[in-house]
Amino acid sequence: MSQTEIHQGQCLCGAVRYRVDGGLRPVIACHCSQCRRATGSYMMATAAMRETLTIEGGDNITWFTSSDTARRGFCKLCGANLFWEGKDLPYTSITAGSLDSPTGLKLERHIYVADKGDYYRINDGVPQSQAFEGYDPTPPK
Numbered sequence: 504m505s506q507t508e509i510h511q512g513q514c515l516c517g518a519v520r521y522r523v524d525g526g527l528r529p530v531i532a533c534h535c536s537q538c539r540r541a542t543g544s545y546m547m548a549t550a551a552m553r554e555t556l557t558i559e560g561g562d563n564i565t566w567f568t569s570s571d572t573a574r575r576g577f578c579k580l581c582g583a584n585l586f587w588e589g590k591d592l593p594y595t596s597i598t599a600g601s602l603d604s605p606t607g608l609k610l611e612r613h614i615y616v617a618d619k620g621d622y623y624r625i626n627d628g629v630p631q632s633q634a635f636e637g638y639d640p641t642p643p644k
């Protein structure tokens with residue numbers, strides 16, 4: 504348990520703010536086509552156990568059901584992508600770019616690399632895989 508850890512972040516316009524009282528997972532970059540369309544690039548996200556996440560201005564979030572198993576939350580005023588929630592998963596993924604700096608986080612994995620855009624290369628030495636292949640994306644408590 505790391506109850507002393509606190510992280511905060513917000514959307515571009517500030518109408519949605521959030522706070523995590525607990526640890527964050529290392530960052531995962533997802534190159535799947537849904538993440539690429541939702542973000543305009545690929546999705547760099549950390550994650551927090553849901554009970555550690557407090558959202559302020561939640562009325563300003565639009566939750567879009569992006570598949571049978573997941574929904575994505577973005578600010579309805581400025582359009583900033585903030586959250587991804589998988590059905591039956593105990594955590595919320597949080598876009599790394601929405602966190603206040605310094606995050607203290609590190610990119611640990613590229614996933615769905617076979618679905619990446621054809622206009623960029625992944626050559627940072629960080630492990631790559633399709634799906635998670637043994638990597639546990641559950642954040643610390």
Ligand SMILES: [Zn+2]
Pocket residue numbers: 514515516517518519578579580581582583
């Ligand atoms: Zn906003």
Ligand SMILES: [Zn+2]
Pocket residue numbers: 533534535536537538539546615
């Ligand atoms: Zn994805």
